[in-house]
Amino acid sequence: MTNKKLWFEILVIVLVFTMASIGCANDAALNGTWDFEKNEIKQMPVAEAKKAMLNILKPMYDAGMISLEEYREIESEFEEMSESEIRQMLEAQIALMENQLRNSKMIFHNGNVEISLNNIISSKGNYSARSGKLRIRTTHVHGDMFNNDANFRMMGVIFDSRWYTKKELESALKDKLGEETMVLLTQFLEQMFNEQTYDYSVIGNILNMTNEYATSTYIRK
Numbered sequence: 001m002t003n004k005k006l007w008f009e010i011l012v013i014v015l016v017f018t019m020a021s022i023g024c025a026n027d028a029a030l031n032g033t034w035d036f037e038k039n040e041i042k043q044m045p046v047a048e049a050k051k052a053m054l055n056i057l058k059p060m061y062d063a064g065m066i067s068l069e070e071y072r073e074i075e076s077e078f079e080e081m082s083e084s085e086i087r088q089m090l091e092a093q094i095a096l097m098e099n100q101l102r103n104s105k106m107i108f109h110n111g112n113v114e115i116s117l118n119n120i121i122s123s124k125g126n127y128s129a130r131s132g133k134l135r136i137r138t139t140h141v142h143g144d145m146f147n148n149d150a151n152f153r154m155m156g157v158i159f160d161s162r163w164y165t166k167k168e169l170e171s172a173l174k175d176k177l178g179e180e181t182m183v184l185l186t187q188f189l190e191q192m193f194n195e196q197t198y199d200y201s202v203i204g205n206i207l208n209m210t211n212e213y214a215t216s217t218y219i220r221k
Contacts, residue, residue, distance in 0.1 A: 030129075034207055034218040036104040041214040049086055050078050106218065120148045123192075124163070134200040134209060138193050140165055166193045 054075055061071040104117045113136070114124045122145040125138040143159030146152045157176045164172065166189060173185055198209045205220035 029202055030207065031109050032107070033221040034106045034108075035221050036102065037206075037217040037219045039214055039216045049090060050081075054078060105221070117145060118148060120144050129200060132199055132201065134198040135195055136198075137195045141169060141192065 058071075061068065103119045104115065104122075106116075107114045108127065111126050111128070112124070113127050115122045121142045123138045123141045125136060125140065127134065127136045129135070140163040142163055143161050146157065146159045147161070155177065157173075159172060159176075170189060173189075177185070196211070198211050200207065200209045207218040207220075209216045209218075
């Protein structure tokens with residue numbers, strides 16, 4: 001069975017990923033290239049973070065991958081973790097995400113978008129923007145995005161340098177990490193490929209995007 005340290009790392013990766021504001025809009029004025037400027041992540045209360053991570057873990061129990069006893073053991077370990085330990089885990093993942101965003105850019109053109117993180121091609125998809133609401137849906141992610149991620153390198157996961165659909169990525173992750181760990185990553189994949197909605201505004205050459213977790217600012221190149 002996957003060790004608890006890996007469980008904790010994966011749960012934090014999934015939680016922090018949902019806090020990152022990455023996306024774009026099809027407002028005609030946005031056609032072109034935009035460079036990332038800053039990301040202001042709202043601090044999540046520790047109690048809320050614990051609850052969110054346990055909610056991410058629950059599908060593993062529901063799928064019968066761990067027993068009720070094992071689930072309760074992990075739940076107990078989370079409850080016993082101090083506020084500083086939880087905060088340290090979150091801040092470490094946020095720091096990694098901030099480092100990737102620092103060198104990110106978005107290129108959009110008439111409803112299609114391509115995103116790079118840390119100067120590495122990351123994802124592509126489509127988007128729409130109406131009445132200050134931005135909706136984006138990722139259709140493909142690139143293997144190089146994972147190969148450049150410290151967490152996946154630490155787990156010894158290497159992907160082919162190509163585009164992956166959701167189905168292809170699920171298959172690749174299952175092959176590389178095993179079915180047990182794959183259950184933990186289900187929410188990660190759902191968050192990555194599901195439609196995301198943001199409030200957005202364009203003022204001159206500045207684009208701001210906001211969700212419940214963060215506000216991101218991009219500058220027109």
